[in-house]
Amino acid sequence: MCENGVVSTIMQEKAKQLYLSDTYLFESTARITEQGKDEKGRSYIVLDQTIFHPQGGEQICDQGIISGDLFMATIVDVKKTPTGEIFHYCELDIPESLSGVEVSCVIDKERRMLASKYHTAGHLVSGVVEEIAPSLKATKCHAFPGEAYVEFPQASPVPEVSTLQNRLSEIQKSGAETKIFDISAEDFEKRFYKLPYDIPGRQTLRALQIGEYPPVPCGGTHIKNVSEIENIIVKVNSRKGSIKVSYSLYS
Numbered sequence: 001m002c003e004n005g006v007v008s009t010i011m012q013e014k015a016k017q018l019y020l021s022d023t024y025l026f027e028s029t030a031r032i033t034e035q036g037k038d039e040k041g042r043s044y045i046v047l048d049q050t051i052f053h054p055q056g057g058e059q060i061c062d063q064g065i066i067s068g069d070l071f072m073a074t075i076v077d078v079k080k081t082p083t084g085e086i087f088h089y090c091e092l093d094i095p096e097s098l099s100g101v102e103v104s105c106v107i108d109k110e111r112r113m114l115a116s117k118y119h120t121a122g123h124l125v126s127g128v129v130e131e132i133a134p135s136l137k138a139t140k141c142h143a144f145p146g147e148a149y150v151e152f153p154q155a156s157p158v159p160e161v162s163t164l165q166n167r168l169s170e171i172q173k174s175g176a177e178t179k180i181f182d183i184s185a186e187d188f189e190k191r192f193y194k195l196p197y198d199i200p201g202r203q204t205l206r207a208l209q210i211g212e213y214p215p216v217p218c219g220g221t222h223i224k225n226v227s228e229i230e231n232i233i234v235k236v237n238s239r240k241g242s243i244k245v246s247y248s249l250y251s
């Protein structure tokens with residue numbers, strides 16, 4: 001569904017992305033493979049494997065602590081470079097020559113869970129909208145808490161808020177499970193549907209499926225069951241030939 005998400009779901013990564021296989025892994029060990037400063041002078045660390053999800057168009061990044069025998073760094077921002085490296089930005093400068101050092105990593109559990117709930121909720125909202133109005137096809141999901149929305153580049157039909165709310169609450173009560181699997185772009189389109197954007201070559205995608213809804217390519221972290229998400233409150237806006245469904249989670 002998400003054009004931005006596709007880039008991050010293509011498997012050509014450098015560090016092992018532990019967050020892709022386990023949303024609930026909040027601690028791990030790793031080895032520093034590189035350190036440096038960006039053009040703004042911010043110190044960053046690159047690891048051989050990471051539990052820190054980088055910020056993308058869909059999901060906020062994880063924050064947490066990376067520590068070794070001689071240092072402790074608070075990680076305030078995580079970004080993936082165009083070449084696929086994951087930079088863990090430190091709040092303060094770190095000692096030099098850390099390359100090769102074994103470290104412990106801990107992420108902020110509450111932030112990870114919030115990010116995951118918002119992300120899963122975004123895909124659930126798009127699944128429900130497409131179920132109610134099959135001519136609408138989501139092309140963008142922005143799951144940042146406080147500004148989350150799913151966008152449909154079609155002007156109509158505009159879904160009724162009450163219909164969406166009722167269906168969302170039904171699915172949540174049903175306790176639909178989420179499933180993540182890898183699949184080639186070719187097989188994905190053969191088995192499910194033609195994606196609304198180009199997939200270069202025979203790339204492998206990581207797909208997310210919620211209950212019986214059609215799967216979508218996604219590089220984010222997701223909760224196991226939609227019943228774990230608080231109430232999803234939606235708002236529908238239609239303008240300039242597109243429909244935007246904003247949502248927030250409310251307990």
Ligand SMILES: [Zn+2]
Binds near residue numbers: 002123
């Ligand atoms: Zn996604």
